[in-house]
Amino acid sequence: MPKHFYTLLIIPHKKKDSVKKFLATPWHFRLTGIFSAVFLSFFGYCAYDYLSIKLEQMELANLRQMASTQQEQIDTLQDKISFFERKLADLRQVDEKIRNMASELTGKRGKAAAKDKIASREQLRGIGGPMPADEAGQDKLSNLNHHMDRLLQDASAREKSLAELQEYLRSQRSLAAVTPSIWPVTGWVTSEFGRRTNPFGGRGEFHSALDIATKLGAPIQAPADGIVANVEKRPDMGLMIQVEHGRGIQTLYAHLFRSAVSKGQVVKRGEVIGYVGNSGRSTGAHLHYSVSLNGVYVNPRKYLP
Numbered sequence: 001m002p003k004h005f006y007t008l009l010i011i012p013h014k015k016k017d018s019v020k021k022f023l024a025t026p027w028h029f030r031l032t033g034i035f036s037a038v039f040l041s042f043f044g045y046c047a048y049d050y051l052s053i054k055l056e057q058m059e060l061a062n063l064r065q066m067a068s069t070q071q072e073q074i075d076t077l078q079d080k081i082s083f084f085e086r087k088l089a090d091l092r093q094v095d096e097k098i099r100n101m102a103s104e105l106t107g108k109r110g111k112a113a114a115k116d117k118i119a120s121r122e123q124l125r126g127i128g129g130p131m132p133a134d135e136a137g138q139d140k141l142s143n144l145n146h147h148m149d150r151l152l153q154d155a156s157a158r159e160k161s162l163a164e165l166q167e168y169l170r171s172q173r174s175l176a177a178v179t180p181s182i183w184p185v186t187g188w189v190t191s192e193f194g195r196r197t198n199p200f201g202g203r204g205e206f207h208s209a210l211d212i213a214t215k216l217g218a219p220i221q222a223p224a225d226g227i228v229a230n231v232e233k234r235p236d237m238g239l240m241i242q243v244e245h246g247r248g249i250q251t252l253y254a255h256l257f258r259s260a261v262s263k264g265q266v267v268k269r270g271e272v273i274g275y276v277g278n279s280g281r282s283t284g285a286h287l288h289y290s291v292s293l294n295g296v297y298v299n300p301r302k303y304l305p
Helices: 026-106 108-118 140-178
Strands: 006-010 020-024 188-191 194-197 204-207 210-213 219-221 226-234 238-246 249-259 272-276 286-293 296-298
Touching: 026 140, 226 249, 238 272
Parallel strands: none
Antiparallel strands: 006 020, 188 210, 194 204, 210 286, 219 272, 226 238, 238 249, 249 272, 249 286, 286 296
């Protein structure tokens, strides 16, 4: 028997039960301690592992919920991008139609130059479009980002294109407003622009205007917007009006009966500026109508329909 041992007594509450006695040595206590430590370590590991699994399950559930929400957001974003793309496609068609109409309005004489101006950003059009097939296997969000970049690039190009078109149409409208494009009076041309025989003496001369015969007192309309530069009487031209239209364009109306405007007055296309007469050197009631560009007389028919 070991020299050192311990006695463990188990005494029941009931007197009829016998007392139980156990003998334990220090080796038993050490073994019990080791077993208890191993058991507690195993229990602690199982508890930690169980809690870790529960936390991972909760995190996985949250990630699944987040993924579902993100997928809904991606689907919504894709729908918006598709809508944006369709709007850009419609905008491209409108841009193209306006440009074609503007090009037609310039007419044959300026079509080549206008075509260069209008189509200066031709290479920037048509950047958008469906997503490429080679991106089908890539991440969906990455595809949307790439597609959105292309759409933003197209939108930027469209903004520049429309700004250019707006500026072009504004300049064309401004140019059209000051271009003498209507007949100042209704009548028949009795003397064209160019070489002719002088009605007073029969000598050859250069005629710098159109002579338009019509009834005495017929109203004369301004063929374009402008400012009255001069109203005066001259022995040869009679009562005459000069209108400055800008961009180097000036018109002159001579042999008038009466003026309806004064120097410095602003006039609009179609506004009555005077009345046909027979003043100055004239063989009958008519309007002497001339157009000069940067001080050089040009054929008025160049601007008339």
